[in-house]
Amino acid sequence: MDYFEIYHPGLSIDCVIFGFHEKELKVLLLKMQNMDKWAVPGGFVKKDEDVDTAAVRVLKERASVTDVYLKQYHLFGDITRNNSAYVDKLVDKKVITDKSSLWFHQRFVTLGYYALVEFSKVTPAPDHISDSCEWVSLSELPELILDHQQIITKALHALRKQLKFQPIGKNLLPEKFTMTELRVLYETILGEELDRRNFQRKMLGYGILTKLKETRKGGAHKAPFLYCFNEEIYNRSLENGFNTVW
Amino acid sequence: MDYFEIYHPGLSIDCVIFGFHEKELKVLLLKMQNMDKWAVPGGFVKKDEDVDTAAVRVLKERASVTDVYLKQYHLFGDITRNNSAYVDKLVDKKVITDKSSLWFHQRFVTLGYYALVEFSKVTPAPDHISDSCEWVSLSELPELILDHQQIITKALHALRKQLKFQPIGKNLLPEKFTMTELRVLYETILGEELDRRNFQRKMLGYGILTKLKETRKGGAHKAPFLYCFNEEIYNRSLENGFNTVW
DNA sequence: TTTCATTGTGTCGTTATGACATATTACAGA
DNA sequence: TCTGTAATATGTCATAACGACACAATGAAA
Known part of the structure; x- marks a missing residue:
């Protein structure tokens, strides 16, 4: 494969994939073959491809993830993000060929994107150049290549900022969910506890939720009602934002 | 000049420079030599240069603008933003040489940046490849090259979003200003009127302003007090944001 | 049947907000 | 010098939003 023919030079894409499971925010990481460091799924932009399209493709190719909320949040362009040493190692470990090392x-x-996906819809599977693919808690990040630590941190900050004035949850939660599950998602992203009762009042005030007749049974306690998002109002709020803040 | 030697391939920078004058938000535009379309000041990234540094350099080289608030807001990477036709015209008009056209x-x-500058501190002057450089009202934008219209529009939206939960004004207003001047700036950016009295109450509530003893005389009316920003609290608010919204 | 954990709903005092009234004052013109 | 004008400084008031918290309801387990 001749990278120089196919891809836009000097430009890569990295996708921070967020999932929510067991009250924790997780990211999907890959481990390169024979390497001991992890990485966010990334790739390159084809010469005749929109960068947004490339991001979607990278998600699909490298993490088998489709149908997600995807958002460009930052271009990392410091000169210090040099990967020469890393590339030599890749060549050494035969992850990439010596010939293609010129490209690398x-x-x-x-270009950093973050993706919000429903945890249960993703089955982590390594692609042909990775030997593992796993969900990892943000609190337990392993050693990461290059500046991927920073890329994840900045993605989290961007996500928090977005949460402040836009609805969030549609791609992180299953179709039906309880108010508590939604609140715990907010608490997890924000990293702080929110009052259960006030959260409900405020969230219902936005009108983005539809209360269902069903309840979720199973716990040794009162069965909570299920909710789903009102697509129309949800999407409108995504566009216009709330005029308030968490 | 051999662009291929010096610059990072396939990556340019465009800076939307906002200034505020006579109750209007303006952008600084350049007109290429012998061309009838205008452009936002732009340039390329050197191979050994951080992109943020490149943005600062571009501002200085092309618009003689220094000491500004500069923020990266979006990478425009659609395949439709093709400039072949435009480049041919540039070659035709001898703005660029035929040899360098390969690069273009x-x-x-x-990569889009927006800059906030104090209107009076800038003396628009064309650089060696432009034949004019002017402040232009957002409401009276001339015909622009490529997707520069979209680049400006998106910059304005990003600026509005920022305004919603961070202080703004330090780089758009002179050191000392009246409450009305600050409010008119907000009104201009937001594109809506704000209640004079409520604005003052809310703004003072943030604590980012220091009321001075001086007043601005000159009008046939009560002389308004002057204010300046409290650097420390202003900067802290820039970091953390307000927990409220305009 | 009792207990427990968690949910649904409501209250209350405080603060923030939007709408608006009134007093103040620099300058212009009589 | 006095008065009118235009804009500013400051305050009031009703309402909405918010944070803190109380208590009843209910599914499942003991």
Whole structure:
């Protein structure tokens, strides 16, 4: 494969995939073959491809993830994000061929996207250049290549900022969910506890939720009602934002 | 000049420079030599240069603007932003040489920055490849090259979003200003009127302003007090944001 | 049947907000 | 010098939003 023919030079894409499970925010990470460091799924932009399209493709190719909320949040373009040493190691471990190392030795800027996906809909599977693919808690991040730690941190901050004035949850929760599950999602992203009763009042005030007749049985306690998002109002709020803040 | 030697391939930078004058939000535009369309000041990223540094350099080289608030807001990477036709015209008009046209014919993605500057501190002056440089009202934008219209529109939206939960004004207003001047700035950016009295109450509530003893005389009316920003609290609010919204 | 954990709903005092009234004052013109 | 004008400084008031918290309801387990 001749990278130089196919791909836009010096530009890569990295996708921070967020999932929510067991009261924790997780990211989907890959481990390169024979390497001991992890990475966010990434890839390159084809010469005749929109960058947004490339991001969707990368998600699909490298993490088998489709149908997600995907958002461009930052271009990482510091000169210090040099991967020469790393590339040599990749060549050494035969993850990439010596011939293609010329491509990888270029200086790259990388465009960061974050994706919100429903945890249960993703079956982590390594692609042909990774030997593992796993959900990892944000609190237990392993050692990451290059500046991927920073890329994840900045994605989280961007997500928090978005949460402040836009609805969130549609791609992180199953179709039906309880108010508590939604609140715990907010608490997890924000990293702080929210009052159960006030949260409900405020959230219902936005009108983005539809209360269902069903309840979720199973716990040794009163069965909570299920909710789903009102697509129309949800999407309108995504566009216009709330005029309030968490 | 051999662009291929010096610059990072396929990556450009465009800076939307906002200034505020006579109750209007303006942007600084350049007109290329012998061309009838205008452009936002832009440039390329050197191979050994951080993209943020490149943005600062571009501002300085092309618009003689220094000491500004500068923020990266979006990478424009659609394949439709093709400039082949435009480049041919540039060659035709001898704005660029035929030799360097190879560089310009590449597909480019462009990184958008917006800059906030104090109107009076800038003396628009065309650089060596432009034949004019002017402040232009957002409401009276001339015909622009490529997708520069979209680049400006998106910058304005990003600025509005920022305004919603961060202080703004330090780089758009002179050191000392009246409450009315600050409010009119907000009104201009938001595109809506705000209640004079409620604005003052809310703004003072943030604590980012220091009321001065001086007043601005000159009008046939009560002289308004002058204010300046409390640097420390202003900067802290820039970091953390307000927990409220305009 | 009792207990427990968690949910549904409501209250209350405080603060923030939007709408608006009134007093103040620099300058212009009589 | 006095008065009118235009804009500012400051305050009031009713309402809405918010944070803190109380208590009843209910599914399942003991």
